[in-house]
Amino acid sequence: MPDRNDAPAPARTELDELRASDRIFRALLDHAPVLISTKDLHGTITMANRHFEILDGYDAATFVGGNVFDLFPADIAERLWRNDRKAALEKRAVHEEEQVYHRDKTLHSYMTVKFPLLDEHGEVYATCAVSTDITDAKAARIDSVTDELTGLNNRRYYNIRFVEEQKRARRDQRTLTLLLADVDRFKEYNDTYGHPQGDEVLKAVAQCMRQTLHRPGDLCFRMGGDEFACLFSSSGPGESMAMAEQLRNCMAARLLPHAGNPPANHVTLSLGLAFIAPDSQDGQEEIYRLADQALYRAKHKGRNTVSR
Numbered sequence: 001m002p003d004r005n006d007a008p009a010p011a012r013t014e015l016d017e018l019r020a021s022d023r024i025f026r027a028l029l030d031h032a033p034v035l036i037s038t039k040d041l042h043g044t045i046t047m048a049n050r051h052f053e054i055l056d057g058y059d060a061a062t063f064v065g066g067n068v069f070d071l072f073p074a075d076i077a078e079r080l081w082r083n084d085r086k087a088a089l090e091k092r093a094v095h096e097e098e099q100v101y102h103r104d105k106t107l108h109s110y111m112t113v114k115f116p117l118l119d120e121h122g123e124v125y126a127t128c129a130v131s132t133d134i135t136d137a138k139a140a141r142i143d144s145v146t147d148e149l150t151g152l153n154n155r156r157y158y159n160i161r162f163v164e165e166q167k168r169a170r171r172d173q174r175t176l177t178l179l180l181a182d183v184d185r186f187k188e189y190n191d192t193y194g195h196p197q198g199d200e201v202l203k204a205v206a207q208c209m210r211q212t213l214h215r216p217g218d219l220c221f222r223m224g225g226d227e228f229a230c231l232f233s234s235s236g237p238g239e240s241m242a243m244a245e246q247l248r249n250c251m252a253a254r255l256l257p258h259a260g261n262p263p264a265n266h267v268t269l270s271l272g273l274a275f276i277a278p279d280s281q282d283g284q285e286e287i288y289r290l291a292d293q294a295l296y297r298a299k300h301k302g303r304n305t306v307s308r
């Protein structure tokens with residue numbers, strides 16, 4: 001009996017090779033935990049992988065072969081189609097974030113990359129979209145820059161945003177203000193009313209900050225303990241001082257009893273401000289030092305005060 005190993009392996013034809021690579025391609029489409037689809041240049045869906053079954057309202061029979069403008073309401077179809085068109089016209093990958101419902105009625109965020117498919121002459125004949133679920137990653141990212149107690153941004157986010165905000169203010173020829181706010185005699189407050197009640201005061205400060213600094217671009221932070229910060233741009237120090245005064249007043253007007261904080265005897269804030277003019281070369285550390293010194297002066301002047 002001939003040894004099986006001696007028999008020459010039959011030559012693999014080009015067709016065999018194609019079939020093998022097609023099997024790999026099919027397995028990838030079936031098992032990849034991402035949404036993969038293709039559309040022709042008229043918006044008709046020509047392929048969608050198995051993962052689409054996770055979407056609410058997905059029906060393979062009507063989806064593949066259907067046109068985005070028939071499958072979705074006009075505004076959604078237009079939005080979905082816009083980046084396919086862009087990818088095809090500009091012959092490049094286009095990224096977008098979108099939100100979709102899963103079958104279990106939970107809303108998910110997806111990061112989608114759309115790119116052109118080229119024929120043998122280098123001409124675009126279709127577009128392909130690959131969407132990855134980024135819901136958990138997004139939630140983790142938000143958690144990592146959010147203060148749990150107040151829901152404000154945390155110090156970490158302050159460090160991330162500072163340089164960006166300084167650049168933006170410089171570009172817009174606006175003054176960037178760093179405002180530091182600190183609850184007056186908060187240790188006394190905790191000692192008298194208890195830590196949980198102290199937490200409620202910190203939440204009230206956050207509410208006043210959101211109420212006062214609510215313009216797009218205004219950023220509020222809890223830096224730690226009873227220290228808060230705001231970064232915002234204004235026409236100049238006068239406008240920034242007025243904003244700080246509004247914040248001081250918002251807290252004082254709440255009249256939250258604080259027997260250990262004479263003469264007001266209710267919860268008050270001290271505030272220190274530092275400014276970066278558009279042409280200033282001061283960096284993050286310098287502006288923080290200046291605002292902290294201003295806060296110290298506010299405490300020294302008798303608290304419940306705004307200083308610069």
Ligand SMILES: Nc1nc2c(ncn2[C@@H]2O[C@H](COP(=O)(O)OP(=O)(O)OP(=O)(O)O)[C@@H](O)[C@H]2O)c(=O)[nH]1
Pocket residue numbers: 149182183184185186187188190194195196197198199202224225226299303
């Ligand atoms: N309730 C509560 N207290 C906190 C929290 N984080 C820090 N603290 C307390 O905040 C207090 C801050 O007090 P200090 O920095 O000494 O300053 P102060 O008593 O506010 O005095 P002045 O700033 O000089 O008016 C400390 O007693 C901390 O224990 C928190 O998350 N919740």
